[in-house]
Amino acid sequence: MKWAWPSCSTHLAGALLAAIGVWLLWPVVAVAQSPWGRDYWPNVTLTTHDDRQVKFYDDVLRGKIVVVNFIFTNCGDVCPLDTAQLKRVQELIGDHAGRDVTFYSISVDPENDTPKAMRAFMKKFDIKVGWTFLTGRPDDITLIQRKFGLEPAGDKPTAHSTTIILANEATGQYVKRSPYDNPQMLANVLTGQLNPKGRGSGSRLSYADAVAVATDESAQMFRTRCATCHTIGSGDGLGPDLLMVSSRRSPEWLARFIREPDKMLAEKDETAMAMLPNFRNLAMPNLKLSEQNVVDLIAFIDVESRKAMEARAAAQHGEHHHR
């Protein structure tokens, strides 16, 4: 353990809760109350992307189902993916977003992440409702990370924890997941397990439907790494539609761009630079994929493109036929 757990505060929280929440009221009112409440969380002041001052416990956490992650807007690789992933999760939970699930991204680089910088970042990702970006005093943000049981980034934002926290403060539930989890599973946790009023939002296949479905790793790779920004034949998203992309770009260019887009942009690659303005200048992050990953992904995109084209042809043929 490189750091000392704020030892007594936990105990204090437990003791306080026991005193207030259980021992005085119980058995008159048997209120189930989490010890991970007001007395556990630091109620420090943070600044939102729209320049509001908020209290971490009172305004950010209390009584809410939340998604919390830590980012910095100059982050080259994982954070943009995290953000894109969470955006996908937000889409999947539909109208829960902003209604009963709130997203927070807290900066671990508060010196640079001014509200203005955060607003610019949000604009790139086209983030609108139910998602607040937060910055604040470095010590306060360090403390918040520790309270979540995450290793604080210190003065090296690149070393920050990418863990995504899914929580319901009211029920005292805190689940830690990876940004590479299937967004649908994260959505299910938010709308099901964490939400006492929630029915869940899974694909809810019956047994009979489920046995027919099985996919392989490249499909999953696409779903967790690519589908947050790209479709294959359903139009542009945060990034371009990849339908038949192999026929539009040379194999070398495509493989390299998927592998190290950051380097190609740094080298001012003409094709890459030309795309940027069409996508709010949102640069594709380096996803740290292996060469084999890239080969598999391109093969997957090719197969799915062919399927999409066939489906289009069949649809057109059908229309024609009906006429």
Add this chain to the structure above:
Amino acid sequence: MSTFGNCARVLLAGGAAIWVGSTALAQTSLEARKYNIPTGMDGSPLFAAQPFTQKMLMFEEFGTKPVPTEECTNCKVVVAPSDCNKSMSPDKIDTAIKQRLFPLPTREANLSRPNPWQTKIGECLGWQLKTSYIEGRPPGEMYAHQRYDEFAPKVYFQSVQSGARTNTGLRDSMQLHGYKVGEFAPGGLYHNTASGSGFGGSTNGIAIRMHPKMPVQDANSVWTFDGTLPPKLLMARVGEPILFRHFNGLPINVAANNGFGHHLITTHEHNGHNPAESDGFTGAYFYPGQYYDYRWPMQLAGRDSENVNATDPRAGMPDGAGGVIKIRGDWRETESTHWFHDHMIDYTAQNVYKGNAAMMNYYSAVDRGREGLKCHYADPANANLCLPSGTGLDWGNRDYDVNLLIADKAWDSKGQLAFNIFNKDGFLGDQMTVNWAWKPYMDVRARKYRLRLLNGSVSRYFKIAIVTDKGVRVPFHMIANDGNIMEHAVPFPNAESKDLPTQAIAERFDIIVDFSKYPVGTKLYFVNTLEHRDGAGPKEEIPLNEILSGKYKGDPAVGKFMEFRVQAYTGQDLSMNPADYVEGKKKMIPLPKIPAADLAKAKRRTFEFGRSGGTDETPWTIKTDGGDGLSADIQRVSAAPQMGAWEIWRIESNSGGWSHPVHIHFEEGQILTRDGRPPPIWERYARKDVYRVGPEPNSSAVVEVAIRFREFAGSYVEHCHNTQHEDHAMLLRWDILNPGQTVAIPTPEGGWEGMFYEPSYVLPTWRTGRGTGPTPASTTTNATTTTTTTTR
């Protein structure tokens, strides 16, 4: 805050404000603070309790009954609690457990009735369920009981997982000994079940508390089987299929947990040769009000290929009348000491710590729990090893055969069990308990005993020494490792270790101690010598003399934690002498031999446990077969062995300084090598299901295991049994495929309204692993020489 003036705020150089507890209530010194034990909280107050002043609780048997053949006509479904924040009420639990099995079990999940708590659940949640089901098992064929007619359950037991309450003696009459036999009879050492009077021949009145001077646990601080102590034990016979109906009687309000634990549960029978639907898959959880039928076939592995005519007298179960009912399968696969515990995704550590853990003893022709009956030591043609147990019953004597669940715990200033849910490196308690009793004593006869030690901690490893009150080491033998009787007994001290080897979470060591070597009145002690500073893994072994002299003041869980008091014995010890079974002498249960030709063509898989990803501080991951470092995703199938063939699984720790006890479900394996060398003597003759990797004593960075999968199929997991690591993603799913199966089965996913499915997907290497044949010279993580046939 001012009312809590016993805390002083200290500002550290790093700028973070931290609280330091006073020593007035919390009996830990500032010195101990650098140890971060208990993890993230103050030391547990002792309420003036003194060590070794309370009697240890002996496990209480669930007791089994024959499965009824006709539906009960006047039985009732379980009754919802009146309060959303409470477990099912104690009297209703007793009624439910006493009642006959109702409704009758079904092959596929029973979806014919609603969750009997449906109305109350709607009221508590504030919305009415559109659908609900009485059984929480995922629907359809995929989670139907495999080979159900063949292994139809013969006996059953049922329990309600619920909040702490006082035992009503509900199971007194279900004990095999009935408090009338041997040491459990009046006048015997164990007739009285607890300290104090009024516990003769009954557990009625036993409350859940760590010590008589400590507070009774609140109903939502401890959740366990029946909601009661003593901890529970299943007495099972090899070859006799069992049905366990596990009711979820926990509070409907998920927040009613006193700070930790989840009301969704799934029950894993650790190392059972069980089909996947009854293995307690981490995603196959069930809800308050529901039950889940676990059907454990209790078959010997190799049933389909070895001893198929059931002629071998060593493969069988006690018949209750001095004989053996012979069964099919390989008698060398006989298992003995198991446990079952919760396996809820994200919450395993919290739920097990909170009390969702029981033990299970398998009784068989070779391990009958009956000494002096057709003993192997008298005639090599006899199967019965006559391990220390007793003589009063035909099988399952526990007079001199004692289950010990050893676990570290911590509690808050009110004495209520406490847990830090945020720490992801591991959680340590500062107090040692045995069978939930804080530092107990146990009376023993001056004769040989079999002690079955289970490490039931969340993150703490033990190294246990046995010493006299003079501090002299007591010699003993280990006879079973991970609950499987070894080929040879291993004497301790030995050249490789003076004391028991490191015992990680979930490892079981069965030992034989001969108390007859000590005069009546002697006191002997279990001493934990393995120091932790934090939950990441053990630090170092502390010399015994430093501990016993009081010089060592570090980890508060290092030191004496259990006392044995030697009492006079007038009976005749008819148990085997383990010294006759050491290396070079007689064999207990020989290891199944692996033909060299099979090893040469064995499929190889590698699993690297560590941290990896995009940044330095990254989540726990496992790299399978040289692929990417991945965190848990129960939709992903990482490996899919075919039934029947041997495979070689290589487990590595690639995270310097971190220890991981890796558990593979379903099947035990044989350790071939540790860091390329033969394993130590206690693993050389053993079948294991927990494989330690890491820098701790008696371990290595790499372990190679030979393993094979037979008889059953479906989704299983492999994971780090430091359950905090497991809950933070160090888990992977692997499936056993039926012959001809090409598509991975779907992944269960649930809600109050029922279990559904999500699609599954597979790693490119799921079938092929890293190829076959000898170990590749290169073991680097990015080796690309492996077969990567895609699966489409």
